[in-house]
Structure formats: structure tokens, C-alpha cells
Amino acid sequence: MVIKKLIWIIISVMFIFITVAECKGKMGLCHKRDLLGLNGVKAAIHLDTSGRLEKWVGRDCCKWYGVSCNNKTGRVTEINLPGLMSSSDFIFQSKMEGNLSPSITLISYLEIIDLGGLIGLTGNIPPLIGNRLSNLRKLYLYGNNLSGALPASIGKLSKLEELQLQENSLSGLLPYSLGMLLNLNRLLLHTNQFPGSIPESLTKLSNLQSLDIHGNRLTGRIPENIGALQVLKELDLSNNFLTGKLPQSLSNLTSISVLYLDTNLLQGNINFPASSRQMMSLSFLRLHDNHLTGNIPTTFTNLVSLQRFSLANNMLEGEIPSTFGNLLSVTEIYLSGNRLSGVIPKSIGKLSLLLHLSISNNLIESPLPSEISSLQNLQTLDLSFNHLNLLTIPKWLGRMPSLSRIFLAGSGIKGEIPDFLRTTPSPILELDLSANHLTGSIPTWLGSLSMLYSLNLSRNSLVSTLPDSLTKLQDLGVLDLHSNQLSGPVSKIFNIENRFDGGSLLYIDLSENSLSGGIEEMAIGKQKQISYLNLSHNHLTGRLPSSIGKLEAMKILDVSYNGLGFNLPGSLANVSPLETLKLQENKFTGEIPTGFLKLRNLKELDISNNLLVGRIPVGKPMSDFPKSSYSGNKGLCGKPLFPCKF
Ligand SMILES: *[C@@H]1O[C@H](CO)[C@@H](O)[C@H](O)[C@H]1NC(C)=O
Ligand SMILES: *[C@@H]1O[C@H](CO)[C@@H](O)[C@H](O)[C@H]1NC(C)=O
Ligand SMILES: *[C@@H]1O[C@H](CO)[C@@H](O)[C@H](O)[C@H]1NC(C)=O
Ligand SMILES: *[C@@H]1O[C@H](CO)[C@@H](O)[C@H](O)[C@H]1NC(C)=O
Ligand SMILES: *[C@@H]1O[C@H](CO)[C@@H](O)[C@H](O)[C@H]1NC(C)=O
Secondary structure (H helix, E strand, C coil): HHHHHHHHHHHHHHHHHHHHHHHHHHEEEEHHHHHHHHHHHHHHHECCCCCCCHHHEEEEEEEECCCEEECCCCCEEEEEECCCCCCCEEEECCCEEEEECCHHHHHHCCEEEEECCCEECCCCCCCCCHHHCCCCCCCCCCCCCCEECCHHHCCCCCCCEECCCCEECCCCCCHHHHHHHCCCCCCEEECCCCCCCCCCCHHHHCCCEECCCCCCCCCCCCCCCCCCCCCCCCCCCCCCCCCCEEEEHHHHCCCEEEECCCCCCCCCCCCCCCCCCCCCCCCEECCCCCCCCCCCCHHHHHCCCCEEEEECCCEECCCCCCCCHHCCCEEEEHHHCCCECCCHHHHHHCCCCCEEEEECCCCCCCCCCCCHHHHHCCEEEEEECEECEEEECCCHHHHCCCCCEEEEECCEECCCHHHHHCCCCCCCCCEECCEEEEEECCCCHHHHCCCCEEEEECCCCCECCCCCHHHHHHCCCCCCCCCCCEEEECCCHHHHHCCCCCCCEEEEEECCEEEEECCCCCCCCCECCCEEEEECCEEEEEECCHHHHHHHCEEEEECCCCEEEECCHHHHHHCCCCCEECCCCCCCECCCCEEEEEEECCCCCEEECCCCECCCCCCCCHHHHHHCCCCCEEEEECCCCCCCCC
16 A cells, blocks of 8 residues: 555656656757757847847746747747837837847747847848748848848748848849748838849739838839739839839739839839729829829829829820819829920819829919819929919919918019918918019018028019018028029028027028128028028128138038138138038138148039139148139149149
């Protein structure tokens, strides 16, 4: 009895012991191969700003941060170490530097690898990944610095559902084997260096919902059979070098919602939808910046889900279909830069959700339909450079409730700037009436457009001084009044008020006027962010003030063809972003400050036809400019001019 009991106890203890040991094998201590693989991954990374890898110590790898195991087999199934770490109360962008070790392929039961957005991972995608990790469902290596080709073995990952390799430096032809990944639903390869053509095999990926290869160097045609992708919702092939016509089969993309084919070299007609009940979900369409020709087909207006579309910068011709008003969901229309002719259809007035309409640079004619005025939500209207020959700005425009960005450049507008722009229901943010035949003065009330950000009245025949009220435009960022007949002192533009230190003004062009006086007040006021300043072809006198050194954002300065004089301020050398400096045709005297050698971004210099003397500072960039940059200064010598005699 006793012996029997003892044996039973021994057996029980052994059983417990074995169970515990087995349990440890499954739940705790890592499988040798997995441990080897994980330690290999860790060893190849020399910097981890998140500190997560630091905690990868010991043998209990299933408990390591970002590692998950199967609770039955104890094998590692997931590595989750994304760069962007977030919880309910913080977001932290971490970085890892080092190589993506091929030893990751030792971890043979991996289903998910998320090493996305770590910024600094380098090296290749392990060539044998397809042979070794046959359980992989999600592979995220986006947002790193990986290079080399996408290995052909990838086609063996038959369980793969998501492949996200975007934002790396990957190159090499896209492998044909990608077409074998029949479970793939997201294929994101954008923002890499992939050359060559899109493999036709991709059209076999019958579960693909999202295909994004934008921003690569792809050439050749869009696969003819692309329409076979019946569940595809998002297709982005923009920003490549794709050629040929739009495939006929596009119309067959029954689930498509986002279609971006812009910024390629595509030719031929817009051929979709082929019939009226196709592509019914298409909401976002970009075909801009291609070489598309022909008319906008009337079937196009059957795309009733369209919200935003851009056909800009192609060679489209003919009239805008009269049925445009059927696109009832549309909020943004971009048709600029084509050869569209005829009138804007009246039906456009039905597009009650429209926020943005841009048809500039076409051949559109008058009359402008007053139906536009019923667009209650329209914020931006850009009709610049057509054949409108408006003569006057239509009065109804000044009554549109939401309109705040008005672009009517090159529209044949005559007479004075109309008063009704002063009292529009929505404060004007941007106004472009350039290249018209405006006469009279710049109205004082402009200063009361308190939200004005951009004002372009260039290339008109305005005769007046700059109104003092301009200094009230606290949000002004862009002021372009070039090529008018403006006179009087220029200095007030430097006193435009601002809520913030630093200022909002970025761009000032007052060139080709008759403005006079000095510019000593430059950078005395709050405006210190100016990056483009063109005061050329005026009657300015006095000196370039040394305060100019405070314009620390300036890239382009042109004060040529004036009567400015005295020495060049040495402080200009502090304006390190300066790329273009044009001081020619003035009366500057003295030597060129040697400090100019600090202007390492300077690419264009013209100080010809002044009264400068002495040695041109020796070294980059000053010695590298052509002779013509310095000519017409009798007293200058040294490279690139003739050697100095002293
Ligand atoms: C084991 O994993 C499965 C699937 O991940 C889960 O449903 C189950 O609750 C887990 N079992 C234990 C004991 O943790
Ligand atoms: C990417 O890697 C290359 C070397 O392969 C290196 O020169 C470059 O600085 C890296 N870029 C970033 C953003 O880390
Ligand atoms: C579009 O789909 C229909 C029906 O599946 C098919 O008959 C037709 O050939 C397809 N068209 C193109 C251009 O692929
Ligand atoms: C102002 O209009 C002119 C003529 O239309 C154009 O050339 C210029 O680029 C515009 N200025 C700005 C800052 O956009
Ligand atoms: C400044 O304006 C003049 C006249 O409008 C123009 O010819 C010149 O190119 C402009 N300078 C720069 C640097 O843009």
C-alpha cells in the first residue's frame, strides 16, 4: 500500500515537474532558433532611441517588448516595434539606426513584422524572406532607409495580406512574382526608387484593395488589364514616368474610390466611364500634369460620387460638358492649364457643395454665367487667363456669401478697382487682378481688408502712391504690385504691422514702378521673414541699410536699376539663405565686403555697373561667378576679372 502510495506520489511529482518544464518551454524560454534570430536583429541595430531593444535580455523572449508568441507552440509570431509609439496620452517618434539583419528569417513562424517608421534602418530586404517566412501575413518596413531590390522570393509568401515598403530607397525591377500573392489586400510601395514597368501580373491580385506605387521611377504603360482588380478601392500611380493611354479596362474598376494617375506622361483621351453605371464610387480623381488630349467626355458627368477631381495641366480641348451640373457631390474642380473653350455651362450653378473652382489658363469665353452666384459655398474662384474679356468684374461676385479667394488675372478688366470688393460677405483672403487694364489708384480701403493674405495687382496701369493703410494689413504674406506706375516713398511697406514678432510677409514685388526714397527702414519693423524682395527698376536712393542682416530668411534680393549708393553693408553676409543677389545698375561704392564669402547658398550674383573698387573677395562662391557679374565697375579686380596690380 505504502509503496503504491509512494509510487503514486513520485509519479504525481514527476508529472507536475514535466508539466512545469513543458509549460516553461512553451510560454517562457524561447525556441533556440527564434532566440538566435531575435538576437541577430538586435545586434545589427546600434541605436534605438526608444530603449525597447535594451530590454531584450535573457532567454524569455516571448516576454520581450514588441515580441509575441503563439501560446500553444511557444514560437515567436510577431515583432511589433513601429517607430511611432503612441498611447492615449503621448505620441513619440523613435528612431533606430543599423541594418535589417537577415537573421530575422530564422524566426520561421513569424506572421507579423512591424519595423515601420524607424527612419534609420538600412540594408536590404533579406533575399530568402520568401523561402523562410512562409507564415508571414503582414510585413511593414515602411519609413526606413532600405535599399536594393524587392527579392523575387517575396512571391512565395502566399499568406501575405499587407506589404508596406513605402518611403525607403528601394530600387530594382518589381518582381513578376508579386502577382502570386493572392491574399494581398494592401500593396504600398510608394516613395522609393523603383524603375521599370508595372508587372502585368499585379492584375491577378484579386483581393487587392489598395495599390500605391506613387513617387517612383516607373516607366511603360499602366497594365492593360488593371480593370480586373474588382475590389480595388485605391489606386495611386502618380509621380512616375508612365506613358501610353489610359487602359480601356479602367471603367471596370467597380470598387474604385481613389484614382490618382497624375504627374506622369500619359497620353490619349479620358475614356472612362465607358457607360453610365460604372465607377459609381469614384470620389477622388487626379489626372493632372499629363499629356491627355481630346474632350472631357459627357459620360464623365455620370461619376456622381466625385468629390474632388483635377484634370489640370493637360491638353484637353472642346467645351466643358453642359451636364457638369450632374456632379452633385463635387467640392473641388481643377481644370486649369488646358485648351478648354466655349462658355462655362449654366448647370454649374447646381453644384451646391462646390468650394473650389479653378479653370485658369484655358480659352473660356464670355459670358460668365450668373448662375455661378448661386454657389453658396464657393470659396475660391480662379478664372485667370482665359478669353473672358470681362471689361468689369461682375457685381454678383461681390455678393457671394463664401467667396474669399478671387483670381481674375488677365481677364480684360478695365477701369478702377471696384468699391464693392470692400464689403464682400466673406473677408477676402486672396485677390489677384493682375495683368488687366486697371487704372486709377490703389484704393485706401484696401487697408481695411483685415484678413488679406495675398494681393496681386501687378501688370496694370495703377497710378498712385502706396496708401498708408497698407500698413494695417497684419496678415499680408504676398504683395505683388510690379509693373504699374506707382510713385512716392517705398519705405512704408517695411512698416506693415504684425501680430507676431517675425512677421507674415514673405514675398514683395514692387519692381518696375516709379517708387522713390530710401529703404533704410528695411528690417527695422516687425517684418523679418521676407524671402523674396524685388524693388528693381524704381527710383530708390540712399543706401542698403546694415539692418538688412536681420532678414534672415531672404533668398532673393533684387534692387537693380535704381539710384542706390554708398558702401555695401557687411551685414548682408549674415543672410545665409541668400541665393540670388541683384544689385546691378546702381551707384554702390567702396569694396565688396569679404564677408560675402560666407554666402554659401549664393547661386546668382549681379553687381555690374556700379562704382565698386578693390579686390573681389577670393574664394567660393565669389570667384566662381562669370565676369559679367562684376563688369562695369572700373575699380574692381581679381578673379574672375583681371589680376589686381597692387
Ligand atoms: C491563446 O491564443 C489564442 C489566439 O491568440 C487566444 O484566443 C487564447 O485566449 C489564448 N489562450 C491563452 C491561454 O492565453
Ligand atoms: C540612408 O542611407 C545612406 C547609406 O546607405 C546614408 O548615406 C544616408 O544618410 C541615409 N539617410 C538617412 C535619412 O538616414
Ligand atoms: C470589363 O468587364 C466585362 C465584364 O466582366 C468584360 O466583358 C469586358 O471585357 C471588360 N472590359 C475590359 C476593357 O477589360
Ligand atoms: C502676380 O501676377 C503676375 C501676372 O499675372 C504673375 O506673373 C505673378 O507670378 C503673380 N505673383 C505672385 C506672387 O503670384
Ligand atoms: C525683379 O523684377 C524684374 C522686373 O519685374 C524682373 O525682370 C526680375 O526678373 C525680377 N528679379 C528676380 C530676381 O526675380
